[in-house]
Amino acid sequence: MGDANAEAITRLLGEIKTRPQAAAELLPLVYEELRGLAKARMRGERGDHTLAATALVHEAYMRIAGIDDAHWQDRAHFFRAAAEAMRRVLIDHARAKGAVKRGGGERPVRIDAVDIGIDSDPAQVLALDEVLEKLKSEDERAAEVVRLRFFTGLGFPEIATVLDCSERTVMREWAFARARLVELLQDGR
């Protein structure tokens, strides 16, 4: 993945204010970026091997925007796109891996977001995604909070900024989402 990709992302982030559809064009590029980083990691080209999703997102972000001159509005768009892109990267990877590995499903699912990464158990990643989809159909915003938290590692204050709401709201959404996910994962309903 070349720097051309990173440059294109930076350009789109700059255009979002004047050209709303730029936000939609962002996603595939961010996806490419994250997938590239994940691939580089897996080939052991850099860094450690935890391949934590959040670390990848932040690495991508650092590459794209640099930390000093990023505007928050840009960051918000980036992280929303990144959460979704990262989810896709993980799911794609889990599917690919799941196809050659054991069928999955027999292992209990833990939802400590802490450990989600490229090297997570594919069965767990897929199971988590399934319940996240369910949650999304019930409560869009709660699901968005979970995605940002799991796949970008943002803290509550940052999520509040990204979603343009109060921090308290984010924490409440999170508390609800978490209880609901536990229900869905453990009780299946």
Added chain:
Amino acid sequence: MGKRAKDIFLDLIDVSRADRPDAIARECGQDASLRERVEALLAAHDRASDVIVEPTVLFAPSRPNVLGPIAGGPGGGGTEPAADLAPGAVVGAYTIERVLGEGGFGTVYQARQDAPVRRTVALKVMRAGLDSRDIMARFQAERQALAVMDHPGIARVYDAGATPDGRPYFAMEFVDGQGIVEFCDAERLPIRERIRLFERVCMAVQHAHSKGVIHRDIKPSNIMVSRVDGRPFAKVIDFGIAKAMHAPLVRDAAVTLPTQVVGTPLYMAPEQASPGATDIDARADVYSLGVVLYEMLAGVPPFDPERFRGKWLSEIERIIREEDPPRPSGRVAALEEAVRARIAEVRSIDEGRLARALASDLDWIVMRALEKDRNRRYGAPLTLAADLRRYLENQPVEAGPPTASYRMAKFARRHRIEFAAGAAVLVAIVALAAGSVWAAWREHRAADQVRRQLAKSEALSTFSRDILSGVDPAVARDRDTTLLREILGGAGERVARDLGEHPDAAVEMLTTIGFALQQIGDMEQAERYYRRAMTLGEQRLGEDAPETVEATGNLGGVLAFLHRFDESEALLRRALEARERAGGPDHPETLSTLSNLAYLYDAASNNEAARPILERLLDVRLRTLGPTHEQTLLTMNNLANTLDNVGELDAAIELYERVLEAQVQSEGEDHPRTLATMTNLAGVYVKAGRGDEAAALFERSLAAKRRVLPAGHPSLLVTLVNLGSFYQLRGNLDRAAELLDECVGLARAGGDSTRMALVGSLNAMARVHRARGNAAASVDASREACATGESLFGARHPTMVTLHANLGISLLEAGQAAEAERECRAAIALAGETIGSSHNSTFTPRLTLGRALLALDRAEEAQSILTDLDHDESAAAGAGEASLEQLRSALEEARRRAE
């Protein structure tokens, strides 16, 4: 899911469990399904508290937290949460008087007890949501032990119970005072007084241990200090609490993550910092004491708390388990000027003296307490205290500098070059990984300060120790070396400018930089620095000065690596003589020079000269160091390689297997030395015809190297070449091509130090192309291999015999028989000049020449060449059955056509 259920749920999660039924009834009224939804959500919420770790919140204690536990930060915890017991409230036998503070698990109150005795107690009330029954049960189990603890340095725990709403509490001896670090700073205690105070803390903890009680959560805020009769007096609080609070740590079931992370991660021992840590013993307290001591001395904890902020718990735990903290003196040196000044000030000492006071003895004592492996730590607080006592009395301390990385760095500095010949191909490459890289990375923020310090000669030791030590592959995973190169380059420039007055320091510094470059595989730069060091040493210190000799020996070693044998041999011989004169024949420095000399002879394919040197070395090392010492193993490895070269395969295999077993045991699978051994052993397996064992070992080593080494590292390339050639021989052409292609690409980009790998991979690639019937590509690869080999070895090197011969085969198969003839004749002529015209390397060019002549319709010439070859037993030695068959059929055809 109804919107309403969600809202009611969110309103109720802060309500204590006891009050929930009423609240649910109030909110839901008669709506049974709504009620069911809310109850289910609340139940899930309670379970979720046990599922999801919330480290982000964990380290933001200023924020009220309804979602997970808050562990107190280093300062002692948050400010906000439910201090819901008002003064006058009664809890069991106690009447609340005021809030003392917020801790990790709840609130601590000052309370009064009236009966049976009248006293002031500290009442620690846990927050809602923890299972009080479990906690009580564990406390009862611990109670007997707590009761027999009787030490002035330990606060008593009187009682435990539950509040009416079900929250557990502990009643403890009320201790007025400040946390130990805070106290020491406020009172500006000098270093030695701090140590005396800490010594007494150790004795108190020792007392508890002798009664079978481990604290598990020692941190500055749990060691309260006040002045009693004018003397500082420390009391350890919360003994027995952590144990009782600790949920059984099982992680195997679906929903059992220990949310109740006991202990502030900053002070937590590595063995505590892992999921499912159950095997905790007294040495965990020794570690925590070490961290407290670190902070008391250096003013900051070993790990920067900022690094933990906002990190997931698993990442924090990983840091604690895996990262080696800097020594106190190094940590202080790396701090900002203003912070450092302040730290010195509250120790009533000036900055310069602070660094000196911490360096060596205190560094070592603290680092011994902080060893990751508890077997290397002080076994008990008592022995830690005893070593501190020795320090106070100016006795030599027991700690010394024997951490693994220190010893290895020392070892590596002494033993300049290791070798590992990839036996399957003609490649021998130093296989020491980029050991010092991680250390440099860790300290990179300190680079400026360190460079500044270089101006002073005393800082030299700090530099080389903190920046360039730690040849520990566990932490030297493939970090980017760019940064290290920059630091080294900067340091190199400084040497000339700032160390002009100190030629001895300058020479040593240049040598150290050269060594670091050598470690990361940049031999050309290493040569430059060694040469500068040697020249400077000769001019300013004399040829026999130890610094000069070291630079000379190192330069010799690197030149051997670069295959500049004559100059290398002269330098190494000179260094050897100087060292034999200075230290005798068995001196470690003498031995390491000998070892380099052996490497040189090996690299120069002079096995006859190498073998006796290695046998002498191995003898000394077995005698003085024992059979499993790193250096013994290294020598064994080298001797095995030589035995392999002279064809004593079984002896070589036996030695290699011994080495590998010992290395896997002591260094682990990923250690560069282990990997080198795998490569070597696999190569001999191949020669000995044990292909399956070889394949398994090759793949194992390749996987490990990809984990550890950067993509273009020479050692990784060797493995690629070896494995690629191996698969080519076994007929797995796809896998072979894949690996060799990768290697060719990396080696082309790698410059001089990877040229050998380039030759090897091209040569093997040519064979793959031939086997696939792609003759043109095969010719290209062979030509490039030849040209590269010539630039590397020179035109008259024996290796060129093989390279020309292989080019000949490629050309022949491409239908260019005339050119094939020329290459084969060149190979045969060269062999005649160098290794002899009956050497088994001549088999292939002679056979190929015969076949080329047949193709050119010169059957009579072919017949004569092939008949000679057929009668030349020594040339045919080692030729494979397929080659012999080829010879027979070519000879037959030549005879037929000649008639």
